[in-house]
Structure formats: structure tokens, C-alpha cells
Amino acid sequence: MIGIIGAMEVEINTIKSQIDDLDKVKKGIRTFYTGSISGKEVVLVLAGIGKVNAAVTTTLLLEHFDVTSVINIGVAGGQNGVKHKDVVISSEVLYHDVDVTKFSEYKHGQLPGSEPTYIADKTLLNKTKSILDFLQYNYKVGRIASGDQFVYSKETIKEVNSEYSDIYAIEMESAAIAHVATMYNVPFIIYRSISDILDDENQAEDFDKFVEAASLNASKVLEKLIGVI
Ligand code: SAH
Numbered sequence: 410m411i412g413i414i415g416a417m418e419v420e421i422n423t424i425k426s427q428i429d430d431l432d433k434v435k436k437g438i439r440t441f442y443t444g445s446i447s448g449k450e451v452v453l454v455l456a457g458i459g460k461v462n463a464a465v466t467t468t469l470l471l472e473h474f475d476v477t478s479v480i481n482i483g484v485a486g487g488q489n490g491v492k493h494k495d496v497v498i499s500s501e502v503l504y505h506d507v508d509v510t511k512f513s514e515y516k517h518g519q520l521p522g523s524e525p526t527y528i529a530d531k532t533l534l535n536k537t538k539s540i541l542d543f544l545q546y547n548y549k550v551g552r553i554a555s556g557d558q559f560v561y562s563k564e565t566i567k568e569v570n571s572e573y574s575d576i577y578a579i580e581m582e583s584a585a586i587a588h589v590a591t592m593y594n595v596p597f598i599i600y601r602s603i604s605d606i607l608d609d610e611n612q613a614e615d616f617d618k619f620v621e622a623a624s625l626n627a628s629k630v631l632e633k634l635i636g637v638i
Pocket of ligand 1: 416417458459483484485486487558559560561579580581582604605616
């Protein structure tokens with residue numbers, strides 16, 4: 410079955426309404442919604458905000474359900490030319506708030522015992538791209554960086570920006586989800602719609618203004634993607 414994770418209610422509400430034969434089951438501290446979308450078995454869960462919430466929830470998902478791919482949808486801050494409501498799909502995901510570089514063998518964002526980035530599944534990536542092309546959405550394929558901060562300035566993430574030139578989306582969960590999925594050897598893809606732009610004056614207001622539309626747009630794409638995986 411396909412596992413879908415969102416951090417906030419607003420990000421999962423539309424998807425929940427798309428699930429046929431909706432059922433709910435509690436595993437550990439999280440409630441999982443099961444059923445089908447476009448005839449495919451799915452399980453949807455609300456993770457909460459931040460890396461620990463994301464990791465705990467992904468672990469419960471992968472321990473309790475027979476999940477063959479993990480999809481994380483939601484919103485993110487944008488940089489490097491992306492605009493509100495544009496979509497960023499992950500080629501790779503990394504932490505922007507991990508720094509073990511005092512030991513010279515590690516890159517910014519890399520934890521000892523892990524690779525510097527977590528690599529998304531190529532098949533899921535290409536299928537998502539085809540859907541976005543078909544819907545004529547503006548999108549970028551690139552890196553997504555996560556940390557336990559609402560990032561409002563590029564200054565905050567200058568270390569990872571100096572390492573990688575294609576980080577288009579910054580948010581708070583996806584690297585933790587990708588990290589756990591990678592540990593369990595389950596393919597993943599992250600799909601984020603831009604709610605706010607780093608270094609814009611009205612970033613918090615923009616987040617509130619765009620979060621609903623961005624979430625709705627992610628749900629539309631997800632419905633189509635599930636139909637083809
Ligand atoms: N207003 C919310 C908090 C939102 S935190 C509340 O009070 O509950 C921001 C959420 O959106 C996180 O889930 C994160 O993944 C994403 N996000 C959007 N823009 C972001 C940014 N600029 N920096 C970090 N996370 C961002």
C-alpha cells in the first residue's frame with residue numbers, strides 16, 4: 410500500500426476526503442486513515458510539525474503497514490527563483506540544521522552514519538513530473554532542506570546553500586521522513602508547494618494566505634500520482 414504523510418491538518422484534509430472506504434486505526438500515538446484512492450490501497454497519517462514528529466510517525470507507518478512507497482506532501486518556504494504555489498519535487502533531501510563539519514569527513518547537513526543527502530525514488534519522481542507537465546503546473550526538481558525552524562532568511566541556511574545550488578524548498582519534516590524511509594529501504598518522494606518566500610517581508614502572512622491553495626494543489630496531483638503507481 411502507499412503511505413502518505415502530511416505535517417498539518419490543512420495539508421491532509423482534502424486527501425482524506427478523497428479516500429474511498431475510509432477507516433481509521435490507532436497505532437501507538439498516531440491515527441492512521443486507510444482506504445483507497447483511484448483503486449489503490451493507501452494509508453494516510455498526520456505527523457505534526459518538525460523532525461521528531463515526522464520520524465516517529467514514519468517509523469510507526471513503516472512498522473505497522475505494508476508500505477511500498479512513502480509520499481510526503483505539504484507546503485514549504487521557497488528560494489532560488491521559485492514563486493508562491495510553484496511545486497518543488499525532491500531529487501534529494503537533506504538537513505540544513507545538522508553540522509558535524511568540525512570532523513572534516515562530513516558535509517553540512519550530514520549525520521555520522523548517514524549519507525549527506527537522502528535520494529528520492531527516480532520512478533516516483535518521473536511519474537510526478539509527467540503529471541505536473543500534464544497539469545501545466547510550474548515546478549522545479551531539486552533539493553529540499555529540512556530543520557526545526559521556520560526559516561525566514563537565506564542567511565540561516567547559508568552553509569547548505571554554499572554546498573548545493575539547487576535547494577528550492579525549505580521546510581521542517583521531509584529529511585526526517587526520507588531518513589527513516591531510507592533506513593527501512595522504502596522508496597520515497599517529497600512534494601512541496603511553495604507557501605512563502607525566504608527574505609520576503611510578509612512571509613508569515615503569505616504562509617497563512619497560501620497554505621490552503623498550496624495544499625489543495627498538492628492533493629490534486631497526489632490523486633493522479635496514486636492512479637499511476
Ligand atoms: N502556523 C503554524 C506553524 C507552521 S510551521 C502553526 O501555528 O501551527 C511551518 C510548516 O510549514 C511546517 O510544517 C513546515 O514544513 C512548512 N513550512 C512552510 N514554510 C516554511 C519555511 N519558510 N521554513 C520552514 N518550514 C516551512
